[in-house]
Amino acid sequence: MSLDGHARTRGLSRFLPSRADYSGLRQSWRTDVLAGITVGIVALPLALAFGVSSGVGAEAGLITAIVAGLVAAVMGGSHVQVSGPTGAMVVVLAPVVAVHGTGSVALVSLLAGLLVCALGISGLGRAVAFIPWPVVEGFTLGIAAIIFLQQVPLATGTAGIPGHNTLLAAIEAASGAAAPTVLLTLALVAGVAVVMVLVQKLFRALPASLIAVLLTTAAAEVLRLDVPRIGALPHSLAAPSVPAVDVASLGSLAMPAVAIACLAAIESLLSARVAAGLAGPDGTPSGAYSPDRELTGQGLASIAAGLFGGMPATGAIARTAVNVRSGAKTRLSAVVHAAVLLGIVYLAAGLVSRIPLAALGGVLMVTAVRMVSRRTVAAILRSTHSDAAVFVLTAIITVAFDLIVAIQIGLAAAAFFTLRKFASLSAVEREEISGPAIDGDEHIAVFRLDGAMFFGAAERVLQEISQVKDIQVAIIRLSQLRMLDATGAHALVEVISALELRGITVLLKGVQPDHLALVTNVGVIRSLRHHKHLFSDLPAAIEHARSHVRRNAASASA
Template sequence: MRVPALRGLLPDVSEYAEMRLHWRADLAAGATVGIVALPLALAFGISSGAGAAAGLVTAVVAGLVAAVFGGSNVQVSGPTGAMAVVLVPIVGDHGVAALALVGILAGLMLMVTGVLGLGQLIGLVPWPVIAGFTAGIGVIIFLQQVPLVLGAADDVGTRPLVAAFHSVQHADWSAVGWPLVAVGIVIALMLVVPLWNAQFPVSLAAIVLVTLMVEALDLPLARIGEIPSSLPMPSLPVFDTALVQTVFTAAVAVAALSAIESLLSARVAVDLSGDARYNPDRELVGQGMACVASGVFGGIPATGAIARTAVNVRAGARTRLSVITHSLVLLGVIYLASGPVSRIPMAALAAVLMLTAARMIPYAEIRTILRATRSDAFVLLLTMVVTVLVDLIEAVQFGIVVAALFTLRAVARTSGVFREEISSDPDPADDRIAVYRLTGSMFFGASERVRSEVRAEGDVEVVILAFSQLRTLDATGANTLAEIVRALEKQGVTVLIKGVPNRLMALMRSVGVISSLRDRRHLFHTFPPALEHARSHVRRSAAAREQALAAPGSES
């Protein structure tokens, strides 16, 4: 790979050129998003099964590394709900200790993907898949909070829908009154306060208020528990070959999710800020480095966080200083406020995530897609259902495959062949000439239909295949055309080909379409010479038949 291309994946001093103009706004935006990120980092750490401390460490370490090395100036990275959903079964199958190895492996995969220039592939994910995926994540995050509130949790790794159902089924309803009150207070404040002041960090304020109330009344609510008062020392996990093989598939899933969510979040940042300076390949490299660093410090894999990125942009962020400030604010919490944070009730964090999950679901987009086409609606619903009931990565895979199949069917329907009337001055020979025009794309999805349509019926002696409106052609389509030509020639029908686009000629020659013609002169650029040749062929055939009938010994 060329050095200039690699250089574009590395930080540059010019990225901070505007900092002297916007440093006040960046510091304020960073402080704001840091306050907003605190409860989310704690909650997503708990939801992943790794614990609140791991979520906080991830927000600090991964957020800082991605801020410096990522491809967006304003994207905020850290633990997210989607990643927490993926990590739960990994913790259930392999234990919390495996997360460091999974994160490092996933980070290395992301870095390789970015160096190979695969960041643009995010554009291949259809809109209905993204909407269904996002909605499914929202549902899962909401379901994950039910056991935290009701206090009747299944084993780690149980499907969220099953775990939520069991929690409701086996809850001690005489003991859940106060947790439900805490949830109600937090949600009510988060809904009402923004009506007066949208910039106020209401989620943090609501958690502080509920924590003070629980402490004052000495209520029996489960708490977060001990939070480290400093960053843990970095250490590498044991790279045991057997363990690497065991968790490799999980690492692939984590890398895929981190890539998808980070690139989508970065695109949202571009749309919100109007700043088109965004490098998707560098974003993958930066997120990969963030995952590696987070794993080394005992955190969990991170991704770009759409909600926190949106808060950062709307708070006035312009440069990477805002994202760096966000991490430093959270670092201050670790060193200065770990004691108070450890007393936060789990129900309060669950309430924040419940409302966050409900707001994640793109209701307007879902309504639009459901009203669009039946195939788009099916892809959206399929992706959402598979996300909730099976697996996030499989949901994206299923969604993309099904969307591709629907697209291929649509392209195949708009591509095809029809018999065309000869519009020039009538000629008696025209009754024995059939003109077929191929349009659109001749590919594997349309080849069989074209094969069934092109035929020589009755007295047809010449078939003209018109290709001037053929847009694309693949090997299957070209092979089908060659088979059609050979079949017609075998029947004694002369085939003429007209108007092959220059970009398709090499493929048609290599697959054998042109060589299947009876004579190389049966290839024409325009229609009039092809028609004149067909008419002269019919006349010669008619004359030959008359001579045969007039010859001595022929039947009278």
């Protein structure tokens, strides 16, 4: 095999499963299995609800949780990520279903999955590393708030309103709650919370959420509580098939597929990144992940879900958080989660249908609260005003609008504050000529540019230098300039041209090698009166400036 062939093989191998994916399995398999069972039970009502809310149907949501959850667990880049249908995806899918019908979802899943795979293979998964910490933590806080608010209908025994803003839906659900149902469901939620907290403190090795669900379900059965339950489940899964491709509608589905692919990529990567920092019951974080492999794994998961008649999938932070908090260490837990859901469909649909929805809501409410680190929030709020503002803004936008808008606005705000910080660090200082002064030095001005000369600071630097008066020669020192872009170089051209038009000779000193090509291409060197007005050391530039002053004085006296 050629060197190129070996390189391609090594490059593809990073997207494939390996033995390293299950390192430590001998020590953690018990907690992995228990975590998978817990997540499977928690994921069940969510999968059904998201399928119904999107308009595709409960079965499609369940298929996605099983098929996509299994494929992403094996092929994805995170050891603890749990994938499936999510609330954010429902918001994008609902209009597609309304316009193109339920049959279009499988095709959209295939198209979006192919796009997400392409993003991963192209290496764009690493771009998530450029998302600032305050944006990630603000996103996490917002997601935690959404997860908590999404459980209000379950906690109050009311029916949620699909498509409504999460906060408004929670308020409507709370206002529509009626006794005695709301008292019973709130008691179940409180019971779940108490059991989870006590088990977590007293028996850290046990799956607190699973025990809480089992105990509250048993209590509801013994006391014959009249509360909403999971209800009837589908008893079979559809066989895989390639969805029909309608060339006429393919063009109209392209843009929704792109939007879904972007959402799947961003949500999955952020979920994996958040999960990497979450600590399990033993207090240790879940560890690193491969962003590019995560994208290819999520893309393959959506493709597989589409073939089975499901919907696009993403990494689900709620289920992932439950997985980590339950002690998961390897991919086995996510595989077990998919197996549990599959087993429930065929073996235990009747038993699981008796679980109170309020119990599951309580598990997710406790999980949402635990997702937020008070120490992290306090650290960000105590950092800088700009970082605190980005953190709060991202969290608010996540709750008020949606995840994509929150990420966009958070990144834009972070970029704005960063550029403003860079601009504030940029300065132009007028220096005194070192050494003994001689006649004519008052007609020479030495300016030192510091920091960055880029589009955010160029205009201010231009104004400060252009306002100088009563000089014949201006020396502009560039040796302390750390950053220069095309706008900054163009501003230098304008400064030099403006000064030269006023009869002021401009000398440049200390153009850095990294900037030489830029200032040459933009025309900075051409704007000088003479190509020899470019110097590498200050004494030579000062001596040349003095020669110009002496020459001007001689011309004036002649």
